[in-house]
Structure formats: structure tokens, C-alpha cells
Amino acid sequence: MTPADSAIEVRLRVNGLDREIDVDPCRLLVEVLRDDLGLTGAHVGCDSSQCGACVVLLNGLAAKACTVLAAQCNESEVTTIEGLSSGSELHRVQAAFQEHHALQCGFCTPGMIMTTVDLLTTNPSPTEAEITEALHGNLCRCTGYVNIVRAVLSLAAHSSSEGGEG
Amino acid sequence: MIPTGCSYHRPQSIDQAVDALTSGSGAVILAGGQSLIPLMKLGQSRPAALVDVAGIASLRYLNVEGRRIAIGALTTARDLERSTDLAAAVPVFAQAAKQIADPAVRARGTFVGALAFGDPGGDWPAIGLALEATLEVCGPSGSRQVQIGANLTPWEAIKRNEIIASATIEVPDGRTAAVYAKVRHPASGYALVGVAVLLTLDAAGVCTRCRIAATGALRRPARLPTIEASILGSNLDGLDLEEVAASLRAPLAGITGDAYAGSAQRAQLLRVLIHRTLHQTVAKLTSHP
Amino acid sequence: MTEFDQGARVNEIRHESGSRTEHFRLIRGDGRFTADLRIAGLLHAAFVRSPIGHARLVGVSTQEAHQCPGVEAVFTSGELPALSAQLPSPFEIPGFDTRLQSVLAREEARHAGEAAAVVIGTGAQEARTGATRLELELIPLPAVIDVEKALLPDSPRTYSDAAGNLAGRLTRGFGDVDSAFKQAQRVVSRRFSAARAAGAAMEPRCVVVDPSGSDGYALTVYEGTQAPHAVRRSIAKVLGLADKDVRVVAPDVGGGFGPKGRTYPETVALAAIALAIGRPLRWEASRSEDLLTTFHGRGLVVQADIASDEQGHVLGLRARLIQDCGAYLPTAAVVPLNTAQHLLGPYRIPACRFDLELVYTNKTPISPLRGGGRELGVFVLERMLDHLADALDLDPLEIRARNLLQPEDFPYDTGYPSRAGGTVVYDSGQYPACLETAKALVGYDDLCAAQEVDRQAGIYRGVGISMFLESTGLERERARAELTPGGRVQLMVGSPSTGQGHATSFSQVFAREARLPISLIDYRSGDTHLVDTGIGTFASRMAVIAGNAAAAAGKAFRERLREAASEELEAAAFDIDLAGSVLQVAGAPGRGISLETLAGRLESRGHLAKVAVDEEFAPERPTSFAGGAHAAVVRIDPELRSIEIERYVVVHDCGTILNQAIVDGQIHGGVAHGLGNALGEALLYAEDGSLISDSFLLYPIPRAAWVPKIEVKHLASPSPFNPLGVKGAGEGGTIGALATIARAVEHALAPFDVTCDDLPIRLHDSRLVPHAANRQ
Numbered sequence A: 001m002t003p004a005d006s007a008i009e010v011r012l013r014v015n016g017l018d019r020e021i022d023v024d025p026c027r028l029l030v031e032v033l034r035d036d037l038g039l040t041g042a043h044v045g046c047d048s049s050q051c052g053a054c055v056v057l058l059n060g061l062a063a064k065a066c067t068v069l070a071a072q073c074n075e076s077e078v079t080t081i082e083g084l085s086s087g088s089e090l091h092r093v094q095a096a097f098q099e100h101h102a103l104q105c106g107f108c109t110p111g112m113i114m115t116t117v118d119l120l121t122t123n124p125s126p127t128e129a130e131i132t133e134a135l136h137g138n139l140c141r142c143t144g145y146v147n148i149v150r151a152v153l154s155l156a157a158h159s160s161s162e163g164g165e166g
Numbered sequence B: 001m002i003p004t005g006c007s008y009h010r011p012q013s014i015d016q017a018v019d020a021l022t023s024g025s026g027a028v029i030l031a032g033g034q035s036l037i038p039l040m041k042l043g044q045s046r047p048a049a050l051v052d053v054a055g056i057a058s059l060r061y062l063n064v065e066g067r068r069i070a071i072g073a074l075t076t077a078r079d080l081e082r083s084t085d086l087a088a089a090v091p092v093f094a095q096a097a098k099q100i101a102d103p104a105v106r107a108r109g110t111f112v113g114a115l116a117f118g119d120p121g122g123d124w125p126a127i128g129l130a131l132e133a134t135l136e137v138c139g140p141s142g143s144r145q146v147q148i149g150a151n152l153t154p155w156e157a158i159k160r161n162e163i164i165a166s167a168t169i170e171v172p173d174g175r176t177a178a179v180y181a182k183v184r185h186p187a188s189g190y191a192l193v194g195v196a197v198l199l200t201l202d203a204a205g206v207c208t209r210c211r212i213a214a215t216g217a218l219r220r221p222a223r224l225p226t227i228e229a230s231i232l233g234s235n236l237d238g239l240d241l242e243e244v245a246a247s248l249r250a251p252l253a254g255i256t257g258d259a260y261a262g263s264a265q266r267a268q269l270l271r272v273l274i275h276r277t278l279h280q281t282v283a284k285l286t287s288h289p
Numbered sequence C: 001m002t003e004f005d006q007g008a009r010v011n012e013i014r015h016e017s018g019s020r021t022e023h024f025r026l027i028r029g030d031g032r033f034t035a036d037l038r039i040a041g042l043l044h045a046a047f048v049r050s051p052i053g054h055a056r057l058v059g060v061s062t063q064e065a066h067q068c069p070g071v072e073a074v075f076t077s078g079e080l081p082a083l084s085a086q087l088p089s090p091f092e093i094p095g096f097d098t099r100l101q102s103v104l105a106r107e108e109a110r111h112a113g114e115a116a117a118v119v120i121g122t123g124a125q126e127a128r129t130g131a132t133r134l135e136l137e138l139i140p141l142p143a144v145i146d147v148e149k150a151l152l153p154d155s156p157r158t159y160s161d162a163a164g165n166l167a168g169r170l171t172r173g174f175g176d177v178d179s180a181f182k183q184a185q186r187v188v189s190r191r192f193s194a195a196r197a198a199g200a201a202m203e204p205r206c207v208v209v210d211p212s213g214s215d216g217y218a219l220t221v222y223e224g225t226q227a228p229h230a231v232r233r234s235i236a237k238v239l240g241l242a243d244k245d246v247r248v249v250a251p252d253v254g255g256g257f258g259p260k261g262r263t264y265p266e267t268v269a270l271a272a273i274a275l276a277i278g279r280p281l282r283w284e285a286s287r288s289e290d291l292l293t294t295f296h297g298r299g300l301v302v303q304a305d306i307a308s309d310e311q312g313h314v315l316g317l318r319a320r321l322i323q324d325c326g327a328y329l330p331t332a333a334v335v336p337l338n339t340a341q342h343l344l345g346p347y348r349i350p351a352c353r354f355d356l357e358l359v360y361t362n363k364t365p366i367s368p369l370r371g372g373g374r375e376l377g378v379f380v381l382e383r384m385l386d387h388l389a390d391a392l393d394l395d396p397l398e399i400r401a402r403n404l405l406q407p408e409d410f411p412y413d414t415g416y417p418s419r420a421g422g423t424v425v426y427d428s429g430q431y432p433a434c435l436e437t438a439k440a441l442v443g444y445d446d447l448c449a450a451q452e453v454d455r456q457a458g459i460y461r462g463v464g465i466s467m468f469l470e471s472t473g474l475e476r477e478r479a480r481a482e483l484t485p486g487g488r489v490q491l492m493v494g495s496p497s498t499g500q501g502h503a504t505s506f507s508q509v510f511a512r513e514a515r516l517p518i519s520l521i522d523y524r525s526g527d528t529h530l531v532d533t534g535i536g537t538f539a540s541r542m543a544v545i546a547g548n549a550a551a552a553a554g555k556a557f558r559e560r561l562r563e564a565a566s567e568e569l570e571a572a573a574f575d576i577d578l579a580g581s582v583l584q585v586a587g588a589p590g591r592g593i594s595l596e597t598l599a600g601r602l603e604s605r606g607h608l609a610k611v612a613v614d615e616e617f618a619p620e621r622p623t624s625f626a627g628g629a630h631a632a633v634v635r636i637d638p639e640l641r642s643i644e645i646e647r648y649v650v651v652h653d654c655g656t657i658l659n660q661a662i663v664d665g666q667i668h669g670g671v672a673h674g675l676g677n678a679l680g681e682a683l684l685y686a687e688d689g690s691l692i693s694d695s696f697l698l699y700p701i702p703r704a705a706w707v708p709k710i711e712v713k714h715l716a717s718p719s720p721f722n723p724l725g726v727k728g729a730g731e732g733g734t735i736g737a738l739a740t741i742a743r744a745v746e747h748a749l750a751p752f753d754v755t756c757d758d759l760p761i762r763l764h765d766s767r768l769v770p771h772a773a774n775r776q
């Protein structure tokens, strides 16, 4: 990408690494993450900010990376799905998604997981209704949400930690 | 994706923001961006310059003093949803916030931005109207206070080069309560129809204040003064549902519709929601006199 | 933790349960979807499209676009021969006026979204910005929108050189329908319709084309497609290349559902342009473009008549099916054929006649979409049974019980002409048990009994139960396996996974037959380079066809391994057992060789290829029939006219289950898709043929809060028509849901005499008792 004259400088911390980039003011955070930083875990599933495939944590809160300009993220901290766990360790939300078969094609999954991380941070023991409400902005065409809700519910603080398909 | 060709400013103060708005033609304020950026992505808005006000630290506050709430321009829906002070003082904020979009959008979208924008299906505008917010508007010639009323909406109250620094809401003393309810559009989640009601009853149960604002069903969110007038003065303690319902039967003016929900359908939903929200508001006042 | 009892698992193939290894990359964000590929020197394409349904294209002004910074080139249909070529048709329909789409529109655009120019830019943003500056000079023509009006003599025409909008007619059926209707004591007639709907896979379409030849192919194409081999064929044909010159790879595919099984003009355009300019190219659809141009599904009107005796025994069925095909064939043609065949369901129907009319309109072409037309056949049939039951004052479940095929009826020759020749024969099933189980699980009798009391309290609750049947497992598929130098096994299948967990299921089947640990198997698919043939991942065919191919490959692989080991261990091949990853001479502990050592030795002697297999499965009888019963409980707020699904139960029979978690997942997703179609999804067009529902702001995909916790119970009647006994499970969720929800809603609103024969169901148009405030 050749930054035009109007390019602006943005400094941000992504998955723990400090980054300095020059961006066109109209470029979206998700485009910069995917194209400039090679972090393709956040996906783009729509152009109306409805699907949530692009959700990342921005200063600790879920944000639709397709609805934030990279320019707005100056001095901000971004965590993407790639930064959630390291090595062969899985974050507990990732592990629950694996265990409960909460994904099929996997396209919506990074966004689902990041939204869930935010949910459990603000509300460690959500009810089923709170979970489905929190996932209102994350669309999935494959799973019917059944196993996604199950996975999240298994992480709720009040839930016993047993898992498996039964 | 947004086509190229827009400049970007990061003012550090309100004055700088007003300067940026005034100097460039086609400059607009960018707050949470949750209305503006989707429009730009779909090519429905092509501003020449963005004035990002997020860096103006003095706009980021939420003050709750008794029943007086001051909301800075950068306060998000999520801030309003999660403030325990606010939930105790004016519970309708949290109740409405939970019905708006999703947590990711709420984490960025601002209350004041929503008032300034006045989306036809926006939820906050109905709250702002029913609770008669007072706006602090800053422009090239200083700042002024504007009270939102039956005939004045926030988006009409400001000029292109002005910025709303805050919205203040003072809930009247006495037996007052407010409720917000909506039917979500099945696709967008915005209000297909939404209704905010604020009622004050006197000791005898007579309605001394009635504010009803609707969204979704109208060209822009608006108060419904005729219906308000028909409720004002009624004794609502022994709320007679049939009687209230009858007062809603009058034809509603200016109801909009689209391919998904025609105007007749929205009118029907609107009446049902008004009836239900009135009922819920009275129920609140009755259970917590 | 689960709704399944032990009995439910009887027929699950028990091996090491597949650990769904494909998940690991995806949950860490390491998936590789087409849009994630990075190739040096990549240029980006943006298409310029007609915004309206029908227009004459008089000119294209490209000047301004050329001047945009970052725009490298602009192409219109005249620029390259391939850009004005027609997309080849994979099959012919005799007697049809078959019109095919050209890669870029030439003189006319016949649906909104039809592309007329391509802008190539250094970045996606530059290309798109350039595209906004390019102007198509269009003269609007009258657009054909309504499929029924399209058949009227005074309708505008999609093709000005045609006599009308009819692409062709087909008739299907058997038996003496006329005398069945003459003898009938009851005849019920109804009209049904299903709105157009979108596949709306979460990954929008995306194509990357690499002409560098670095992998030995003239052209390598990456696309999230369901059918890479078919895409390869079309590209090769249009560009005048041989199949062997083109490689098509489906990387991770973010959902398919049918429409991603087609070859699209954008793919061919990119291939042609990339070859011409010698640069790799990428195009990524925005969601709006995807809704506009990715083929739609449904779009059917049916007029049906059912004849029965006084006891409700069906004597005959007649239907006229009017299929909206959009502007181009041929993929639409298979849809009403599937619909017609599935109008028979799992019942004994002595005679039928179906008249199919395929109609051109100025809309996006139609493709099979989850269900492939079967869902509407089942919808219409089940609705007709409900209406017949009402007419005879019978319980709708009773009328089903009276007509259902019994287990001993199988294999059952329906008498219906099969597309593969002969007649359609159902393989196996236990439909009465499915019905009874659904009835018991959902508590049908109690719900019906409680209805009156509930209504007194203002609660409108209803229950719907319906049956479904699904033809699955067409055509052929290959599985290859090779021993790698490191002693692992690479298993390869032609058609890709688009979320169905093939890596897990097929590795598991293969490993079980080969007696190898599943952890040794690396699965790859969806790459024409690896397996030269493949039909595609649709029509619930992969478990049946590729599953059996993988099983055969596993069996053969075991033999190859034993042969290879027998030479090393100097023992007869039949004496060699596989235990874990060690090949062992039976009865001689200590005489064994690990797979790794064996592979190393074979490799050093250049004999590794001896342990390689290539098995095709192409069953004589092409289909197995999955089926079962769905039950739904809905609660309706008659004032807000909102529908809440309180419970949803699926009793499912897909024969042998390869991996239950995966099958359950398919059912969940299928049901959710069906709920969407039943309760809201509709692609609406304006008079001028522009698409109204062109974003997720207007097209409602089911969200988490309104899909209930779907309960699944399995009954298994293994198919006698294939060695594993499997039946497909990819679409039954959708197929069964439509009629089930329709009945549940009707049942809940029985006092208001509401009929739910049009999809999606819209209560706002129906007469319910109005809320007090709405009373006139």
C-alpha cells in the first residue's frame, strides 16, 4: 500500500508488539491488521458492520475492526485472535470452542471467540440469555449457534467444568 | 472498505475541533464512528474531512448527581449500561442500552453522537426526547444550552460547525419513571418500532407529566404530543387498559414503512408498544411509589 | 450435558473419535481462507455492475477511472475474447431455450449486479475507488420481476428475441393421476410460494489467480468454492486451455450451502485478465456484491392438488411448479426437479403428475441452496397433508401415520422416474418410529391438551410435526492415500470441505479400515493437483460417496502396507497385523517394523510409491435416502405478531453415523437455515429490478437469540446401498424445518384461521385479533 500525501502516522500496540504505521485516513483497522500486519485472523464478512467476523479487542473491549478507522487507534492496544494464546496452549475460550464443536467452517469463529472473551471479562457467569444477547452482533451460518452457546455456557463461572459431547 | 480521498484531524480541544469544522468544507465530527463509518463504507456518506473528537479528554465523563445526569460527548452506550450509579438513579439508561446493537458497537457508539445523528431507527434519540435532554452546544461563537422539546430535536438544534459537548438530563422529582421498549428490525437490529415513555404521577395517581417518544416508525424519532395530551390528567393508578387503549386508536400521522414492514404494520406495533410501555411505567410507579 | 441417550449412538462408527483436528488452526486464527492468501505483486480487481434489472448497455466511459491514482487497467467485454465468452453449461436440457451468462455483459444487462467492466488497481481500495469513477451508460428496459406475471402474454421479456419468458417445461410423474382424482372422496387444492433466499455463507466469494507458473500450471486459481474441478473445467474451456494446465485450489472455505458450487463470471474474468497481463489478481466480494451476484435459491410458486379417500389415504398428487430461474440457466433447472421428486416424501403415493415451468426473470440466477429444492417439495407435501387432515377433521399426525411407508416396505420402488434412469428406489427407513419418537419427545398430546387453557390465559402456543426425506449421495468421488517418507499417511479427496469436518470424518473412516491411529493421518482436499477428479461438496453427498471411497482406500492401504512389510519382514502378507504404528508378524513378537522405518527403507529404495492407493466410489444405485421427523413448539405474541421458538426436536435417520458431533452440528445449522427461510429471509426486488435486500441491514440472517437449543435424536437405518450404510446429513435440518414451523404457527393461531403457505411466514398480513389499541 503506498500511503498517499494525506497518510497519517498511527502508533499502536498489537498483540503486545509496538507498531508504527502510516495509513490512509480511510483505511479500516481490519484492513490494516490483515494487509499491513499480516494478521488475517480477523475476517471481513459484511460491509454493514453486522456480522462480527472482524471483532478484536480494542483497549480490552470487543470492537468491530471493520467499523474503526486505523487512524482512530492511535495510542491504543489491540488484541486479535492470534494474540489470544501462544505456542500450543489454547485460551480457555478457544479450548471450549474446540471441545464443544462450536465451529464448522470457522469463518465466524475468531470474532465469536473475541466477543466471548469480552463477555466473560465483564460478566464471568452469564446466563444463556445473556450469552445469546452478547452474541447478537456475531453471525454464524453454519452452527445454528447451538454449540457456540454450549461452549460459552461451559465457561460461565457458575457452570461445572465438565465438557464433552456426552 | 472506504474509497480514498478524505482527510483526518485529531483536535485536542473543543476549540480546535470547532476550528477544524469551520475551516474545511465538508468536515464532520467523528465520535464513536458506529453510525458514520458504516455509512462511509456503503458509500452513503462521503465527508471530505473527519474531525475525530476522541482525543478531547474533557468530553469523556459521566456525572450522576441525584437525578441530574451529565453525559460527556465521548460517553459510550457501554458506559451508560455499566454505571451502577446511573442504574440506581435512572434505570431506563441501562435498560435501553441493552437493547442497542451489540456489546462491540456499544463499546464505541456514543449517546451524544446518537442524538446528533438522529437515526430514524435509533434508540437513544427516543430516550433523549422523552427525557428532554439539555445539550451544551459549542460553536465558533462560544457555547449555548439547548433544551430538547416536543418541537426541537437535537439534530435540528445544531449547525454543521457546532459540536455537542454534553447532554444533561434532569429527572423530575416525585413519582417519576421511564421505560423504553422496542421491536428490533429482524435484519439490522435497529428499532422497527421503539417507544420511550416518561410519566410523573401525583400522590393521587393523576398523571402530571407525560412524555412519549417514538422511533423507527417515523421519518425521524419524535415526540407524540397528541397522545401525550390524551394521557395527561388521567388517573393512572387504577390504570384502565381499555381506556388508555381507546385513546391510542386515533390515526397516527407520518408513519413510515418499507418493504419489510409497511406503515400499517408499524402503526399497529407502535400502538401496542405505547400501551405496553405505559403499563410498565405505571407498574414501576406502583411497585416503588 | 446432552440430549442423547445411549441408544442414540448405536450406529455411530466407533473408532478413536475424530478429534476434529481441523478446528485447531481455525480457533487460533490460522485458517487460510482465499482472502488470507498473500502473493507478491498481487493486483486487485473491482467490478462495475448494472444497478438495475434490465438495461441496454450503450457505452462505458472509462476515462475518469483510468486517471485515478493506483488504477492499472480497465477491461470491458470487448477487450479480451474470453471476456465476452459465455460461461459453459455443465449439462444440456433438451428442448429448452437455454440462455447462458457471458463473462461481462455486452449489449444488455439482464439482472442487477451483472458486471460490465473490471477495474484493476494496485490495492483493493484503489480498484474500488476507480470503479466508483467508471460510468456505465445504461438505458433502462422494463424488468421482469414477478415469476407468475412473467408468464402472462403482455409481460415484458427477459430476452427480446424470445416469444416469452418460458425457458422450458418438464413433466414428471407416474400412475393414473386422472382416475385417482376421479375416484377421490376428497380433493384439497392450495397455492404455495417461497421467496428468493440467499446462501449468505459468512465468507463472501473471493478469487485469487496466479499466472506465474511457479507450480508448473499455466494458471493457478484459489477460490472458496464447493466444486474446484467444475471451476477448472469452465476456466479451461473459456480460455482454450486443457484441464491439466489449470489448477484450482479451494483453501479453507467459509461455508458454501450450494451457491458456492457454481462457476462465476468473476472467476473466469480474473483468470482471463491475469493471463493477459501476467500479474496475479485478486477479487473479494463485498457482502452487498455477494448478496447481489452469488446465485440465489428458492423462488418457487406451486399450485398443488391432493386426492384422498374418506380415511385420508392419499390417492394421487398433482402440482404445477413455476420456478423463477433468474436471467440465466442452467443451474436453476435441477432445483424444481428436486422439488418435484421430493413431493412424494416418505409416503405411499400411487399416482402423481408434476408440471414444471422454468421461467426467466431479470434477477440473479438461481442455484440449489441448502436443500436444493428438496425442502420445498417436502414443504408443499407436508402442508398438503396438514390441510387434508384439517379438511377431514383428522389429527395431522394420524393422516401421516396412515400413509407412511413401513420399515418392511424397503427397498421401496416409488415408480417415479429417476434422473439416473429407471425409477427412484428408497433404500431403507423407519418413518413410523421417527414420527412416534418426535411425538413423544416433544410431548405432542400434552401440548395439544393444554392449548385451550393456555389460550384463556392469552398464551398462544402451537406444535408442529412433520416428516422429511432427502435423497443424498449422488455421483462419484475418489480418495487417494500415500505413505510419506516420514511414515505418515496423506489422505486426499477431490472435493473440499466447506465446514463439514471432512478431515475428521474421512480420516476416521480411513484409519478404521486401515487399522491405523488417526493421529498418523494428514488430510488434504479441494485441490485439483492432488486428486484429478471431484464432483463437489453439495447435495449431502460427501459422507456417502467420499466416505465410502475413504473406507475403500483404507482397506486397500492396509493391504499395500502388509505387502510392503512382508518383503521387509520376510513373512506372508496375511500374517502381518497392524498395531498402532507398528507392522507385526502375527504370533512372533519382536518381528515387527514401525511405519516410520518401513517408509524410510521404501523411500531409500525408491519404492515408496508402492504404498499408495487410489480408490473411487461410484455406487450402482446412486442415492440413499435420509429422513426423519421434525417437531417445533412456538409461542406467538398475537399483539406484536412475533414468533418465539420454544423447542425444536429433530429425529434423524441418516443410517450409519461417521461422527456424531459433526452430524449434529450439520443438523443444528440446517435447522437454523430453515428457520431463517421460514420466518424472515427474503430477497426483495424493486420494480426496476434493483435488489432491495442488498446488505445484512435488510437481509435477516438468524441470530443467536432466536435459534432455540435444537435437540437431536438419532434412529439409524443403515443404507443397504453402500458399504458403510451411510446417508447424507447436510441438508435434512433445512428440509424438515419449513413445514414444521408453518404448522406450529398455524396450530398456535388456530382460532384466527391463519394459513402459512407462503414463505417466509408473515403474520402481519394476516388477520389476528387486534390489540385493544388497534381495534377499529
Ligand SMILES: Cc1cc2nc3c(=O)[nH]c(=O)nc-3n(C[C@H](O)[C@H](O)[C@H](O)COP(=O)(O)OP(=O)(O)OC[C@H]3O[C@@H](n4cnc5c(N)ncnc54)[C@H](O)[C@@H]3O)c2cc1C
Residues within 6 Å of the ligand: A048, A049, A050, A067, A137, B028, B029, B030, B031, B032, B033, B034, B035, B036, B037, B038, B073, B099, B100, B101, B102, B105, B108, B109, B110, B111, B112, B113, B114, B115, B116, B117, B119, B121, B122, B123, B124, B158, B162, B163, B164, B165, B188, B189, B190, B191
Ligand atoms: C452494527 C450496528 C448496529 C447498531 N444498532 C443500533 C441500534 O440497534 N440502535 C441504535 O440506536 N443504534 C444502533 N447503532 C448505532 C450506534 O448506536 C451509533 O454508535 C450511534 O447511533 C452514534 O454514535 P457514534 O458515537 O458512533 O457516532 P458517529 O458515528 O461518530 O457520528 C454520528 C453522526 O453524529 C455526528 N456527531 C457525533 N458526535 C457528535 C457531537 N458530539 N456533536 C455533534 N455531532 C456529532 C457525526 O458527525 C455523525 O454525523 C448501530 C451501529 C452499528 C454499527
Ligand code: FES
Residues within 6 Å of the ligand: A043, A044, A045, A046, A047, A048, A049, A050, A051, A052, A053, A054, A055, A064, A065, A066, A067
Ligand atoms: S466485517 Fe462484518 S461486522 Fe465487521
Ligand code: FES
Residues within 6 Å of the ligand: A102, A103, A104, A105, A106, A107, A108, A109, A139, A140, A141, A142, A143, C202, C254, C255, C499
Ligand atoms: S462456523 Fe461457519 S459461519 Fe460460523
